Amino acid sequence: MDFLRPASWEEALAAKAEHPTAVPIAGGTDVMVEINFDHRRPEYLMDLNRVGDLCEWEVGEESVRLGASVPYTRIMENLRAELPGLALASHTVASPQIRNRGGVGGNLGTASPAGDAHPALLAAGAEVEVESVRGTRRIPIDEFYKGVKRNALAADELIRAVHVKKADGPQQFSKVGTRNAMVIAVCAFGLALHPETRTVRTGIGSAAPTPIRAEAAEEFLNAALEEGGFWDNGKIVTPSVAQQFADLCSAACNPIDDVRGTASYRRHAVGVMARRTLTWTWESYRGARRNIEGAA
């Protein structure tokens, strides 16, 4: 094994072009487990910790450009207002020690259906900025996940950053597990209200071969909210609408039975989380509306 230590982004891209089999290591919280357990013996290990700008983020007009290696701890501490869904999801990852090292770039690199960043990114709307010596491209998050632990990266590409839309409304993240820490999701659900476009977006984790959106559920809910004038009148979402939304979210799942839970439990739990996160976010949207109206 060789250990590559690029000191800059350009050096990292050059190294990856020269050695396409090189395995990048950022926080190491996925890679080192595989090496410790002899599941992986890469020819080259490429340390990304020396590429400083991967640990930086920038808050822009519309979106946050989040460097691939920004640790979850930083996201929780600094981006709660701009990226509430991702900050909540980050807080449920593993433990402080893991959150101090691991980040979204590694979560996307592994592309596990159970990765907690994915439902939040899907719900918020995001693009993955990837680069190689051949050039840069931005992959919409919906097109990034290609199969169980497979993503859209080419062999010579690295993830530089993720561009996540700044929240224009309430967002929530919910996860089922046996305790509040150190839990790989049995299943997880992210939901974001987008009052500016009057749309709702979802993200489902651990209930299909890849992280997915519940698109039929979103379409149904968007139409029901529009039709009932809910965005304007701020009424509570009719329970039958919430239930139908929940059922459609369950139906979007394509889960398996495994040690953490059965397929039918996952389908059920996703429905429960869909209904709850819709209620929580809608309540907070109504609260914000009332405050604005009260002030006017």
Add this chain to the structure above:
Amino acid sequence: MRVNFTVNGRPQEADDVWEGESLLYVLRERMGLPGSKNACEQGECGSCTVRLDGVPVCSCLVAAGQVQGREVVTVEGLADYARQRSCGTGGCGTSLEESRQWQAKGTDSRTGEGTELAPIQQAFIDAGAVQCGFCTPGLLVAADEMLERNPDPTDADIREALSGNLCRCTGYEKIMDAVRLAAARQGGAV
């Protein structure tokens, strides 16, 4: 490969390090510092917790090559680290020789008297928070860092800060007591 980094305030060098080796392995097997424990090797148990540039991490999940030029504090250096923090000066680090000889004995193994201990270590002894002792080093490093950041933690803060450290003797109540005690002493209340 060769890795140069700072361990407990002193520059150290490790030779013939395998590229896939963890920081934990280098500390234990190459530097003779067995304080950081090797248990799960997958970041679940926290018994290998050390500080990397001040930040608590699982040393089993850091590749040795990643610590080149960086600073690591292990449980063996905790007393000196805490002393430096409280007086701001005078810390000269802990040599490998001193670290290897470290024992929680002193003149009285039950009170820790006569041994140089960090306040969090003394609090663990006083509160009876050590059972088999395997999880203790990781807990000490994690708890010490939390108290540095958050001198007046709530119980929820303590639980969260220690959520990545497992104690299979399940002595969590005494561990909570110890951290509360250290916090109270730090704040001058005891």
